[in-house]
Amino acid sequence: MxxxxxxxxxxxxxxxxxxxxxxxxxxxxxAALRGASSLPLVLAWALATTGVQPxxxxxxxxxxxxxxxxxAMMAAFVYAIHRLPLSTAYSIFFIAPLLITALSVPFLGERxxxxxxxxxxxxxxxxLVLLRPTGAGLLSLxxxxxxxxxxxxxxxxxxxxxxxxTDSTEAMMVWLMAMMAVGAGALAIPGWVPLRADxxxxxxGVGVAGGLGQYAITEAFRLxxxxxxxxxxxxxxxxxxxxDATLWGVLPDAVTWIGxxxxxxxxxxxxxxxxxxxxxxxx
Numbered sequence: 001m002x003x004x005x006x007x008x009x010x011x012x013x014x015x016x017x018x019x020x021x022x023x024x025x026x027x028x029x030x031a032a033l034r035g036a037s038s039l040p041l042v043l044a045w046a047l048a049t050t051g052v053q054p055x056x057x058x059x060x061x062x063x064x065x066x067x068x069x070x071x072a073m074m075a076a077f078v079y080a081i082h083r084l085p086l087s088t089a090y091s092i093f094f095i096a097p098l099l100i101t102a103l104s105v106p107f108l109g110e111r112x113x114x115x116x117x118x119x120x121x122x123x124x125x126x127x128l129v130l131l132r133p134t135g136a137g138l139l140s141l142x143x144x145x146x147x148x149x150x151x152x153x154x155x156x157x158x159x160x161x162x163x164x165x166t167d168s169t170e171a172m173m174v175w176l177m178a179m180m181a182v183g184a185g186a187l188a189i190p191g192w193v194p195l196r197a198d199x200x201x202x203x204x205g206v207g208v209a210g211g212l213g214q215y216a217i218t219e220a221f222r223l224x225x226x227x228x229x230x231x232x233x234x235x236x237x238x239x240x241x242x243x244d245a246t247l248w249g250v251l252p253d254a255v256t257w258i259g260x261x262x263x264x265x266x267x268x269x270x271x272x273x274x275x276x277x278x279x280x281x282x283x
Contacts, residue, residue, distance in 0.1 A: 054168045
């Protein structure tokens with residue numbers, strides 16, 4: 001659990017650095033910098049852990065699909081956090097676990113009972129509260145970009161479940177970072193902005209925090225039960241609020257707290273139902 005808390009903290013610090021970079025560089029360029037800065041650390045860890053062969057014996061078609069999804073997810077998220085407080089972006093992004101559960105039905109053939117569908121529907125209500133359909137929220141491209149990022153994340157998580165049957169975790173991490181660096185970099189070339197020397201520490205911070213976060217979250221799920229570890233992802237909201245207040249002087253309003261509470265409650269209920277379901281299958 002402690003390792004998971006460290007992972008969430010590392011990713012929150014990485015997102016804060018990405019938000020800072022997004023003020024000077026286009027979304028695809030920031031996504032490319034995220035992949036390129038973490039790749040050396042992730043590659044070194046993978047080589048030290050499993051060696052070269054497991055990185056090459058992979059299902060290339062699914063890795064390519066995941067790379068495309070990863071580029072879209074990161075670019076959309078960077079676009080969103082440039083325009084939204086981190087706490088608001090995180091609150092909307094919390095819909096991702098609900099989307100993973102919903103998508104597991106058509107893509108993985110998993111059975112989702114009526115109670116879990118109700119929890120997913122309630123989570124969507126929480127998103128509507130956050131987007132404020134009676135005001136400007138629903139029309140915000142930034143809010144829709146977070147929803148797109150959450151959908152891409154959910155689809156990526158589904159592909160991970162399929163890839164995990166044959167490919168190593170190290171291979172999935174290395175090729176995602178590599179394809180994000182190359183793919184987003186290619187898309188960023190037409191509007192590439194020369195890197196500023198002052199931003200070198202931010203780019204380095206993205207690489208280190210992203211690499212450590214990826215390692216920590218992998219270890220957390222390896223060492224602990226998923227049903228106990230996964231809820232700790234919601235501590236990202238605490239980090240978001242602290243970073244927003246410290247770096248940008250922004251605090252969430254009451255509507256954001258209400259919407260986030262609805263989504264988190266739905267997610268926690270889903271995780272509880274998943275644990276009950278697993279225990280019923282494997283008493």
